[in-house]
Amino acid sequence: MSAVARFRLSLRLALREMRGGLSGFYIFLACIALGTGAIAAVNSVAGSVTGAMAEQGQTILAGDIRFQINNRDVTPEEEAYFKSFGEVSRSDTIRSMARKADGSDQTLSEVKAVDGAYPLYGTLQFEPQTSPADALAQTNGAYGAIAAPDLLDRLKLKVGDELLAGNAKLRITGSLVKEPDALSEGFAFAPRLIVSRDALAAAGLVQTGSLIEHVFRVKLPAGTPMPADLKKKTDAAFPNSGIRIATSKNAAPALNDTISRFTEFLTLVGLTALIVGGSGVANAVRAYLDSKRGVIATFKCLGAPASTVTLIYMLQILMIAAVGILAGLVLGAVAPMIANRFLAEYLPVDPTPTLFPGALLIAALFGLLTAAGFAILPLGRAREVPATALFREQGFEPTRWPARPFAIAAGVVFLAIAGLAVFTAQDRRIALYFLGAIIVAFVVLRLVGVGIAALARRSPSFRSPVVRLALGNIHRPGALTGPVVLSLGLGLMLLVTLALIDGNMRRELQGSMAVRAPDYFFIDIQSRDLAGFEDVVKKSAPNAKLVEAPMLRGRLTALNGTDVSQIKAAESVRWVLNGDRGITYSDSVPENATVTQGAWWPKDYTGEPLVSFSEEEGKELGLKVGDTVTVNVLGRQITAKIANMRKVDWRSMGINFVMVFTPSTVKGAPHAWLATLTGSEADRKAENSVVHAVTNAYPGVTTINIKDAIDTVTKLTGQIALAIRVAASVALISSVLVLAGALAAGNRARIHDAVVLKTLGATRRTLIAAFGLEYALLGLATALFALIVGAAASYGVVHLIMTLPWRFDPMTAVLTAVLSLVVTVGVGLIGTWRVLGQKAAPILREL
Numbered sequence: 001m002s003a004v005a006r007f008r009l010s011l012r013l014a015l016r017e018m019r020g021g022l023s024g025f026y027i028f029l030a031c032i033a034l035g036t037g038a039i040a041a042v043n044s045v046a047g048s049v050t051g052a053m054a055e056q057g058q059t060i061l062a063g064d065i066r067f068q069i070n071n072r073d074v075t076p077e078e079e080a081y082f083k084s085f086g087e088v089s090r091s092d093t094i095r096s097m098a099r100k101a102d103g104s105d106q107t108l109s110e111v112k113a114v115d116g117a118y119p120l121y122g123t124l125q126f127e128p129q130t131s132p133a134d135a136l137a138q139t140n141g142a143y144g145a146i147a148a149p150d151l152l153d154r155l156k157l158k159v160g161d162e163l164l165a166g167n168a169k170l171r172i173t174g175s176l177v178k179e180p181d182a183l184s185e186g187f188a189f190a191p192r193l194i195v196s197r198d199a200l201a202a203a204g205l206v207q208t209g210s211l212i213e214h215v216f217r218v219k220l221p222a223g224t225p226m227p228a229d230l231k232k233k234t235d236a237a238f239p240n241s242g243i244r245i246a247t248s249k250n251a252a253p254a255l256n257d258t259i260s261r262f263t264e265f266l267t268l269v270g271l272t273a274l275i276v277g278g279s280g281v282a283n284a285v286r287a288y289l290d291s292k293r294g295v296i297a298t299f300k301c302l303g304a305p306a307s308t309v310t311l312i313y314m315l316q317i318l319m320i321a322a323v324g325i326l327a328g329l330v331l332g333a334v335a336p337m338i339a340n341r342f343l344a345e346y347l348p349v350d351p352t353p354t355l356f357p358g359a360l361l362i363a364a365l366f367g368l369l370t371a372a373g374f375a376i377l378p379l380g381r382a383r384e385v386p387a388t389a390l391f392r393e394q395g396f397e398p399t400r401w402p403a404r405p406f407a408i409a410a411g412v413v414f415l416a417i418a419g420l421a422v423f424t425a426q427d428r429r430i431a432l433y434f435l436g437a438i439i440v441a442f443v444v445l446r447l448v449g450v451g452i453a454a455l456a457r458r459s460p461s462f463r464s465p466v467v468r469l470a471l472g473n474i475h476r477p478g479a480l481t482g483p484v485v486l487s488l489g490l491g492l493m494l495l496v497t498l499a500l501i502d503g504n505m506r507r508e509l510q511g512s513m514a515v516r517a518p519d520y521f522f523i524d525i526q527s528r529d530l531a532g533f534e535d536v537v538k539k540s541a542p543n544a545k546l547v548e549a550p551m552l553r554g555r556l557t558a559l560n561g562t563d564v565s566q567i568k569a570a571e572s573v574r575w576v577l578n579g580d581r582g583i584t585y586s587d588s589v590p591e592n593a594t595v596t597q598g599a600w601w602p603k604d605y606t607g608e609p610l611v612s613f614s615e616e617e618g619k620e621l622g623l624k625v626g627d628t629v630t631v632n633v634l635g636r637q638i639t640a641k642i643a644n645m646r647k648v649d650w651r652s653m654g655i656n657f658v659m660v661f662t663p664s665t666v667k668g669a670p671h672a673w674l675a676t677l678t679g680s681e682a683d684r685k686a687e688n689s690v691v692h693a694v695t696n697a698y699p700g701v702t703t704i705n706i707k708d709a710i711d712t713v714t715k716l717t718g719q720i721a722l723a724i725r726v727a728a729s730v731a732l733i734s735s736v737l738v739l740a741g742a743l744a745a746g747n748r749a750r751i752h753d754a755v756v757l758k759t760l761g762a763t764r765r766t767l768i769a770a771f772g773l774e775y776a777l778l779g780l781a782t783a784l785f786a787l788i789v790g791a792a793a794s795y796g797v798v799h800l801i802m803t804l805p806w807r808f809d810p811m812t813a814v815l816t817a818v819l820s821l822v823v824t825v826g827v828g829l830i831g832t833w834r835v836l837g838q839k840a841a842p843i844l845r846e847l
Contacts, residue, residue: 010308014315017295025320028284028371030737032324033331035274036367039267040332041339043359046263048336049347050256051354053183057248059122062181063089063217064226067234068244070213070580071553072634078238079216085227087219089117090197093185094212095523095702096205097695098147098193100155101162101169106695107154108190108704109147111165113200120219122180124194128159135173136196143199145170148191166203166699170195181217183252183347189704189712205700209551209672210524235565240632242555242580260426268434271421273734274366275438276490278374280738283483285317286378296382306383314379321371328367329360362424366417373413380406444789445489449482452781456481466766469757470773480828484739484778488820489785491735496790496816497797503809504798506714508651517653518676519544521704522694523551525673529698537677540693547591548675549655552666553580557637558630559621573620576658583631584655585663592652598625598644601662609640609665614648614658631659634669651804653706654678739827771832772825779824783817790816 058064067082074082082088091114098109116133118124124132126146136144142162152175157163162171176192179185195203206212220226227233231245250256289296292313299309337353380402418435425431456474474481525533530548537546556564556577564577587603589595589612596615601607613623623629623642630639640661648656654676677690691703754767791808799806 006308007311010311011315014312014319017292017312018316018319025284025288027280027737027740028288028320029324029327031277031280031284031734032274032321032367032371033327034734034737035270035277035370036325036328036363037331037335038270038273038328039366040329040360040363041335042263042266042270043362044332044336044356045339045343046259047356047359048340048354049259049343051356052347053252053256054249057250058120059180060252061184061217061246061248062119062121064120064220064248065218065230066184066246067216067218068213068246069216070242070244071209071211072214074214074216078241078243081234081237082216082218085218086221086224087117087120089120089217089219090115091118091215091217092197092200092206092212093215094200094205094210095190095704096165096203097691097699097701097703098151098155099164099695099699100157101164103164103692103696105155106691106703107151108702108708109151109165109193110188110190111193111195111200111203111205112185113195113197115197118217119180120217123178124180125177126174127177128174130174136194136199138196138198139171142169142171143195143202144173145199146174146176146194147172148176148193151191151193154191164699165193165195165199166205168195168199168203170199184246189709203699205524207524207526207672207700208670209526209553211553240555240557240637242632244579264426264430267424268421268431271366271417272438272490272494274370275417276487276738277734278370279483279486280734280740281321281371281374282378283738285375286381289313289378289382310379310383313382314375317371317375317379318368321368321375324371325364325367329364332360332363362420365420369413369417369420373410373417376406376410376413377402380410441490441493442486445486445785446482448489448781448785449485452485452778453479453481456777465762466769466773469766469770470777473753473770473774474777480774481778484775484824485782485785487735487738488779488782488823492783492786492816492820493790493793495729496786496812497793499812499815500791500794500806500809501797502718503812504794504804504806506718507807508804517706517710518547518678519706520677520690521706522675522677523672523702523704525675525698525701527671527673529701530673533675533694533698533701536693536697537675537690540690541677541679544677544679544690546675546677547655548673549584549586549590549657550667550671551582551584551657551674552633552669552671554583554631554633554638554659555580556629557632558628558639559623560627561630567621570620573617576617576621581659582657583633583659583661583666584657585661585666587663589646590655590657590660592649592654592656593646595644595646598642601643605662606664607662609638610643610662611640611665612644612646612660613642615645616648617658618642618645629659633666636669638665640665736823736827739823768829768832772829775825775828776821779820780817782824783820786820787813787816 053060065085069078079088091112093110093112096109096111097106098111099106114132114136118132124146126135132146134144135146138144145163145165147157147163152158152172155163157172159172159175162169164170170193176194179192179194182192200206226247226249230247234243234245235241246253296309299312300306333355336356383402383406421435422428422431453475456471459471462468462471473479522533525548534546534548537544558564559567567577569577587605589600595612600612601610611629613629618624625642625644627642628639629642630637632638638661643662646660648658650656655674691705694701694703757767758764795806798804
């Protein structure tokens with residue numbers, strides 16, 4: 001018979017045998033549909049958001065090109081360069097205190113001053129809606145302002161009321177509804193206050209050393225393509241200028257990177273669920289083949305080659321897998337339509353129902369490869385069993401590896417899964433780490449299962465038949481020990497790891513970090529106001545500790561003479577090289593730092609420029625004592641030698657700098673001061689008195705409440721952690737399905753055991769107690785393993801990577817143990833209940 005004829009025959013027999021329905025394959029379908037659906041949904045939602053951002057790039061950027069300069073004003077040459085591309089709109093953003101007109105209350109705000117051309121694309125939406133020019137115009141001595149609802153709520157103001165910003169009187173003319181370029185502006189810790197550029201000038205907020213962003217948006221003439229090599233040309237025209245560039249093709253690069261990384265993480269979580277579900281696929285296939293042992297024996301006795309029998313059931317499995325994959329793809333296709341309803345408030349999304357073929361294709365490939373890979377091994381084992389053994393009711397216990405071709409085929413499929421995961425990942429290094437972790441986890445879980453069985457085998461003899469039977473079931477051939485540990489272990493381990501990471505981060509943010517952190521940060525203190533500022537603070541909080549430091553803005557341009565653009569720094573330290581950094585000077589070692597290498601310079605030092613560099617960041621950049629760094633400060637290139645390295649406690653949230661220079665190096669440059677206040681009165685009224693006094697005396701000084709900032713970060717961290725836990729729960733659901741599949745696969749052996757024991761006098765109560773104890777022991781052992789590995793993994797992330805203190809949470813241990821017991825005992829007894837109701841005679845006749 002030719003290969004084509006054999007395939008047709010196998011397909012016809014496979015379809016004929018499937019007329020009986022999908023009985024026995026529901027867990028198979030659920031595992032495939034869940035994993036495929038998770039991957040399809042995550043990538044489809046990400047495609048919807050990123051696609052909408054690409055289509056609405058001009059609106060998100062409020063222009064075709066965005067040039068940004070921080071903490072210094074633009075030069076005439078730079079402004080002329082920006083205008084050479086087309087129509088220009090300028091805005092300036094600075095943090096400042098917004099105050100009620102009577103000075104009775106104040107709050108931090110993000111002041112954005114715009115010109116008459118803003119926005120070049122999109123619409124600035126506010127209520128009541130008028131033209132932005134009219135809303136921001138000066139009327140009766142007050143400038144118009146559009147305030148975010150949060151700002152109005154904090155100050156208990158409404159449209160038509162007046163407020164103060166710096167020295168300017170403002171009248172609220174609208175409540176902000178939507179800012180077209182909010183996404184390209186980045187995350188803000190304070191509510192927005194939009195004013196005109198004339199109002200900002202009248203406020204007098206822009207002073208020496210002010211932390212301000214100057215943004216120039218350009219609208220290209222109609223039909224003009226985006227300039228090629230824009231960044232390269234700009235850097236060549238204005239070297240060391242620190243100009244940042246974004247275009248409408250990638251209007252919010254930071255947000256795009258965040259979405260890409262989050263999508264990659266969730267895709268890997270979905271792949272974890274799919275791989276865990278692969279064990280369920282293998283169990284379902286083994287159980288299905290076990291139920292078809294009479295049919296397989298008949299095929300073989302009628303002369304069907306083993307390859308034909310294998311092909312028949314492989315075709316069945318692939319067709320059933322196609323049903324599960326299709327269900328997952330439907331879920332993935334519908335997910336963007338549901339998610340867009342919730343995301344529309346925060347992100348640009350397209351409400352039109354859209355399919356994302358690329359995302360669906362990737363999910364389908366993962367699902368198909370997983371189903372095939374995990375089905376090959378049980379098929380190979382069934383192929384090797386002779387017909388006589390099948391007629392004698394022997395099953396397909398995985399006592400040995402299948403023939404080499406099947407093992408090789410399974411290996412090729414698993415390599416294809418790994419290759420697809422790496423190929424589709426944004427960061428292939430992370431994907432490789434993930435795949436390595438999955439392999440290690442599977443091997444370790446397998447060894448743990450073997451170890452538990454070995455302990456049960458070597459346990460002392462107990463008089464109770466229930467205990468003896470439970471321990472015997474754990475180590476007997478075909479025991480559920482391996483499947484239970486494998487199925488639940490990975491899901492519980494992931495949940496424990498995430499729970500401990502989340503708990504330690506929350507404890508650090510809300511506990512120790514909040515205790516160590518200062519109460520307030522004061523920025524933009526002018527040198528001429530420093531003495532008066534000290535007097536105001538001391539009168540309002542006489543017992544509090546005030547710490548001050550000069551601050552300039554500088555940008556690293558070279559390390560040991562090598563331009564920073566040529567240096568490939570690790571992601572964790574790239575922030576030091578990107579953009580402006582705060583720098584300072586000091587005669588003495590800062591109080592929250594310790595010199596670890598080199599020595600501090602003597603007081604009144606006036607020699608060559610020296611700098612103290614943060615040890616952690618310095619090591620990651622490959623710097624050591626004696627190396628040189630070049631910093632651009634107000635257009636002046638300063639090259640200083642590293643005199644010492646110091647350990648900086650960034651978690652103190654006090655005044656910390658990567659670089660501290662000798663006073664003689666930068667003291668002559670114009671600069672402002674910043675200060676922290678620690679130990680002010682605990683009640684809110686006393687806290688407000690400090691802010692009230694400083695803001696009214698020096699309107700240009702910005703006060704940041706550290707507790708409010710920590711609360712904002714904690715809330716954001718909690719939302720991210722919740723999303724990650726929800727995604728991780730998919731893996732746990734898949735684990736439960738695998739556990740149910742393992743029980744189904746072992747039902748025939750359980751039926752035989754139960755019938756024999758009942759024949760010998762065992763009661764149903766005895767069997768239930770024995771099975772319950774067996775599942776409880778397996779659940780506790782799995783929970784203990786998950787706690788140990790999850791704790792170790794969370795320790796590595798929290799202490800070694802985040803460098804935060806780590807502490808074990810006993811509640812996590814209790815919840816893990818309870819969850820493991822509920823799942824194993826509950827699912828186990830549900831699956832076993834039918835076994836206990838089997839009549840003895842039919843089973844005994846088959847033995």
